[in-house]
Amino acid sequence: MKIRHKIAVQFTVLVAVILLVFCVVLHWTAETQRQQNIYSLLQRRAATTARLLVDVREFDANLLRLLDKNSAAKLPNEETFVFDYKDRLIFATANRRPAYLTKHLADDIRINRTVTFQDGGQEVVGIIFTGQYDRFVVVAAATDTAGRLQVRKLARTLTIGFWIGILLTVGLSVLFARQSLRPFQRINQQIAFITARNLSWRIAEGSNRDEIADLATNFNQMLRRLEQAFRQQKQFVSHASHELRTPLSAMKTEIQVGLEQPHSLEEHRQILANLQNDTERLIDLSNGLLQLARLTDNTVEALAFEPLHLEEVLLDARQEVKQSNASCRITFDYAQLPEDNSSTLVQGNATLLKNAVVNLLSNACKYSPDRQAELLLGFDATHCIVTVRDKGIGIAAEDLPHIFELFYRAQHTPVQSGGFGAGLSVTHRIVELHKGTIDVKSTLHQGSEFTIRLPRS
Structure with missing residues (x-):
């Protein structure tokens, strides 16, 4: 019906x-x-x-x-x-x-x-x-x-009036229902024209502020989110293809060079070393893309969140960075001493939070000539505050609004530094899943400071 x-x-x-x-x-x-x-x-x-x-x-x-x-x-x-x-x-x-x-x-x-x-x-x-x-x-x-x-006359009159009223009600209710639902029919007709190829199409919202206008507004907002998601997906595929093509092309070139003519043992070692570097870059890129895809699909409810002491997560992240890069020197300190055990307690996923901090510390060491980074932990009445500070190459003002975008690389990033621009996107998504915020302050050639604010448990 x-x-x-x-x-x-x-x-x-x-x-x-x-x-x-x-x-x-x-x-x-x-x-x-x-x-x-x-x-x-x-x-x-x-x-x-x-x-x-x-x-x-x-x-x-x-x-x-x-x-x-x-x-x-x-x-x-x-x-x-x-x-x-x-x-x-x-x-x-x-x-x-x-x-x-x-x-x-x-x-x-x-x-x-x-x-x-x-x-x-x-x-x-x-x-x-x-x-x-x-x-x-x-x-x-x-x-x-x-x-x-x-x-009896009154009963007869009431009976006749009752049935006349019912007949009038049936006719008027059908007319009223048709008139009331006509905007929904119009919206339905407009929705029928929207496909994956024309997500930019919007339905008419009208000038009335009633439930129908609210429905149209909310549906248009949903279309905007879908359009943005499709655009991000296309950008993701495009950038991922581009990033994958570079090391694959380099590997193909090295293999062709190795097969074209006889080489000395040292030359073969150099070719294999280049192939190993390209392979490691492919592995890092694949891991980063996989992690970002999982973070995009997961919600807070699907992840294992539990009470965590944030200083333990930071110490684990610091240790992991030092193990992977022995030249990094990371100092850890409290911006203010905790009042009690609950001062640094947050609700979150230890693995994800550690990965977020590892990304920030790795970037700080990578882009600092002295390979040094400073890690601070503080708190206020409602949030725990994690600060990662370095004195590296810094970020230009025009690059700051885009640094959390996938595959974005700042203009002054050294080519030899490697990387493919996914680490900060992963970190940003992890912080969002924990209902936190991440901010950055940076001056070119003077250093950068990333600040993560997570709700206290």
Whole structure:
């Protein structure tokens, strides 16, 4: 079932329930009011008959029957019965004695003083009348033909109105649903034209700030993110292909040189050394791309995060860098002494955080003539702060906004330094996964300072 049909059905059912409740309440109110009116009228007629019979000497039973018979205000099937204290019938306007006139009814009237009920099509009222010399039980009954006819007419009118209201509701709800969902149909038609080849297409957001406009806005934002992701993927493939081509071309050249003519043992050693360097570069490039791909696919929920003392991670990173490059000299110190064990506690993945710091320390040593780097650990009320500082070649101001982009290499980076521009991208992604930030300050030919801020656990 389509949404517009569901809306029409649900709206119709809702209106039908409301109308039904309204009709039932209105009919019940009218019926209750009719009963109250007829019972009140019968009580007054019963009291008047008993008063004329008991307290007024000029009236006797025969005269009252004559007046009752010729009364223009007499109700259909109206009957009045008067009983004395011994339950003897002393007056009746009817020739028959109804079955409801029992001793039990008389006793009930004496206890409750007023009793009302229905018998067949008649409304019956029983009251106590206190005369000058005795107490009497008076029962009056009549058929409320006019009142019942009015209630039946009201019921008929309500029934007709109910079904007319349902029919109008069905038509209007279908029209309303179609009009309300028309913007969604327009959006759906526009979405149908969007494919992987035209992600730059945007759907019309309109000028209204309603839920439909919000949906269009959010969908356009999703398209922007998808377009950016596709663009990054294309750039990734393009840059990766370019970076892979360079060492592969170099390896091919070295192999061709080695096969073209006989070489001395030393020349063969040099060729093999060049091949080894190119192979190591390919391995480093492959590892970096694999790590970046895994970080791109993973989320915080998919990684194993646990409470970590950050100084332990930094010491492990320092040790790893020194093992891979013995010429690096890295000093580690606290920017401020921890107040307690929780001052340097963060929630994270030890391996990822160590890799991030290793990348920063490796770059600091690689691009510093003295192969020195300074590692500092500090904290504030909400974050742990890791600083990696060097006095190397620095980064130009125009390069700073791009250094965390994949495969980006600054203009002043020495060619002999190697690398392929993925380390800082990996570090940036790791910090993002830990809900942290990374900033850089650098002056060309004076050095750089990278600052990582991680939320304290």
